[in-house]
Amino acid sequence: MAKFEMDTEFVRKLAQILHETDLGEIELAEGDRRIRVARPAVTVAAPAAMAAAAPPPAAAATAAAPASGDVAKHPGAVTSPMVGTAYLAPEPGKPAFVSIGDKVAAGQTLLIIEAMKTFNPIKAPKAGTVAQILVDNAQPVEFGEPLMIVE
Structure with missing residues (x-):
């Protein structure tokens, strides 16, 4: 050998x-x-437990968001780099990574996406303010789907 x-x-x-x-x-x-x-990998509880957790207060604001086609063209749109399940908090019962109105730094984790049992942090592409959160906790997402708006 x-x-x-x-x-x-x-x-x-x-x-x-x-x-x-x-x-x-x-x-x-x-x-x-x-x-x-x-x-x-980011250590996070099982997805079933996440789905059962109460959504963070920011999730309520997603209902007022415009249709994803309009938002995808927004210059501050943060889109999904993969197909998976989006989680707004690091684990059930913990606060969300960000809420609407939060100031974020470039590279700060906004949410995580589970894809094939791996939890991938989705980071802010630029510094700014979280204007909209377009997904709910434990929501399936598609490649290119708008997740948040950072202005």
Whole structure:
């Protein structure tokens, strides 16, 4: 059996790609060699427990939101980068990441999306104020669907 030699610089580059793209993991294979680099998943209670939790007060404001077609064109629209289930709080019984009217910094977590048992943080693309929350807690979301408006 041949000795597996680790290219630590290559692993560092993969880790940097994870950070830059906000992916959860990268796996590469070449012949019988395989490397997988993964970021720790956000620890969150089971989705069934989240659905049973009372929605945060901000969720009530989503009913007044305009149709998603209009909102998707808004310059402050934060859209879903994946298909999954959106959660507005880190776990049941905890406060929401953000509420309408909150000031947010660029890179601040706005919500999480569970996709294939991995919880992915959705971060503010810019600093601003949360003007609208367009999804409810534990709501299924589609790729490109508007989630929030940050102005």
